Amino acid sequence: MSRPGWIWMGVWTSLCVGLPALATAASPSASVPADLAPADAVYVGSAECSDCHEMEETLAGTAHASMFFEEIEGHGCESCHGPGSTHVEDPEAYSMRLADMSPEEQSATCQGCHSGREQFFWEGGIHEARGLSCLTCHNVHSPASLEGQLHEASAKEQCYTCHQNVRAESWKRSHHPIREGRISCGDCHNPHGSTTDCGETPAP
Numbered sequence: 001m002s003r004p005g006w007i008w009m010g011v012w013t014s015l016c017v018g019l020p021a022l023a024t025a026a027s028p029s030a031s032v033p034a035d036l037a038p039a040d041a042v043y044v045g046s047a048e049c050s051d052c053h054e055m056e057e058t059l060a061g062t063a064h065a066s067m068f069f070e071e072i073e074g075h076g077c078e079s080c081h082g083p084g085s086t087h088v089e090d091p092e093a094y095s096m097r098l099a100d101m102s103p104e105e106q107s108a109t110c111q112g113c114h115s116g117r118e119q120f121f122w123e124g125g126i127h128e129a130r131g132l133s134c135l136t137c138h139n140v141h142s143p144a145s146l147e148g149q150l151h152e153a154s155a156k157e158q159c160y161t162c163h164q165n166v167r168a169e170s171w172k173r174s175h176h177p178i179r180e181g182r183i184s185c186g187d188c189h190n191p192h193g194s195t196t197d198c199g200e201t202p203a204p
């Protein structure tokens with residue numbers, strides 16, 4: 001199966017080209033949910049899932065129900081949850097729950113498609129190193145944010161769930177104009193990691 005990491009390669013241009021992560025981060029990876037599923041499990045198609053789960057409408061209109069998404073992998077629900085035949089026969093034997101996986105495995109599921117562009121330096125970044133996964137911040141079925149499918153209503157609120165000291169600092173008399181909404185965390189930091197040279201914590 002062709003893995004889509006390469007799709008983003010062309011888009012990734014200037015900033016950090018030439019660093020060692022280039023080779024590894026962009027190389028194709030095995031499909032992790034498929035690897036975790038029972039060995040004899042096969043893809044059954046999203047229509048089967050809908051017999052028991054009303055999740056289709058949660059994806060309607062989002063990137064993960066688009067033509068582009070289908071063209072990349074073509075397994076619908078099972079692109080993320082893995083092949084479902086065993087689960088369909090006996091739901092309790094194999095749950096298909098991503099939350100049951102390790103943080104690395106959760107992220108690898110998403111990185112099958114999102115290993116370029118802004119997610120290029122995820123591996124080795126501080127959030128990855130501290131045990132966060134894509135699922136820590138993102139909620140693909142019922143996001144609270146208008147952009148980026150986050151658990152919280154905005155990027156900044158998402159960051160504040162852990163970085164409370166930064167919220168406190170934003171109320172000081174001299175502060176970056178974050179509270180007023182003119183700039184946000186992402187204007188200076190990439191939560192998906194970067195190299196020190198390119199500045200996860202930008203040089204003061």
Ligand code: HEC
Binds near residue numbers: 044049093097098
């Ligand atoms: C015959 C009915 C049935 C079908 C078909 C089915 N499921 Fe399930 N699914 C269940 C049941 C029942 C559970 C709860 C199992 C448990 O609690 O251990 C479940 C649990 C899940 C969970 C974990 C839910 C949670 O609350 O943590 C996921 C994810 C899931 N199914 C995805 C799928 C996908 C994807 C498909 C299609 C490939 C699918 N299911 C097809 C009945 C079904």
Ligand code: HEC
Binds near residue numbers: 056098
């Ligand atoms: C882009 C990846 C992706 C796709 C596509 C996807 N899911 Fe999920 N799904 C997740 C993630 C991430 C979670 C939350 C973590 C977990 O599984 O424990 C989740 C959770 C669930 C749950 C648990 C209930 C809940 O609200 O958390 C069910 C059931 C489920 N998905 C079924 C489906 C079905 C059915 C489809 C197809 C219509 C589908 N998923 C498509 C990623 C995906």
Ligand code: HEC
Binds near residue numbers: 080109
């Ligand atoms: C089969 C490929 C595939 C998988 C697996 C996948 N995605 Fe995506 N995702 C896409 C595509 C395609 C887009 C649309 C990108 C675009 O148009 O630039 C997208 C878009 C997104 C967006 C942006 C949505 C928006 O509205 O701005 C987020 C956030 C995202 N994905 C998170 C995840 C997470 C988290 C996972 C793992 C649970 C995941 N994706 C798994 C293909 C995938």
Ligand code: HEC
Binds near residue numbers: 107122132133135
């Ligand atoms: C610490 C929180 C955090 C973690 C962890 C995280 N993200 Fe994000 N992600 C964000 C925020 C914030 C945005 C920007 C949302 C916005 O547009 O306001 C974003 C945006 C995105 C987008 C849409 C923009 C783009 O790059 O096309 C994708 C796709 C995405 N994340 C995928 C992932 C994947 C895959 C992982 C795991 C490897 C991940 N994220 C881990 C916070 C996080």
Ligand code: HEC
Binds near residue numbers: 130137159160189
């Ligand atoms: C689930 C908790 C969690 C969330 C949510 C989170 N972070 Fe972090 N972040 C951490 C941890 C843990 C560290 C490592 C802190 C340390 O080592 O002192 C860290 C480190 C950082 C650093 C580097 C600090 C340094 O000392 O180099 C930056 C910058 C950062 N986060 C930005 C963000 C941004 C921006 C967001 C929101 C998009 C965010 N974080 C969301 C847990 C989180």
Ligand code: HEC
Binds near residue numbers: 156178183188204
């Ligand atoms: C105008 C650019 C800018 C914006 C916007 C910004 N930061 Fe920072 N941030 C920096 C710089 C520069 C540093 C390094 C400061 C230092 O080391 O003294 C830093 C340091 C940090 C650190 C590590 C040090 C600490 O205070 O814990 C974290 C975590 C962090 N920022 C999170 C955030 C979050 C969360 C937001 C959004 C609410 C945000 N930043 C918005 C520029 C910015």
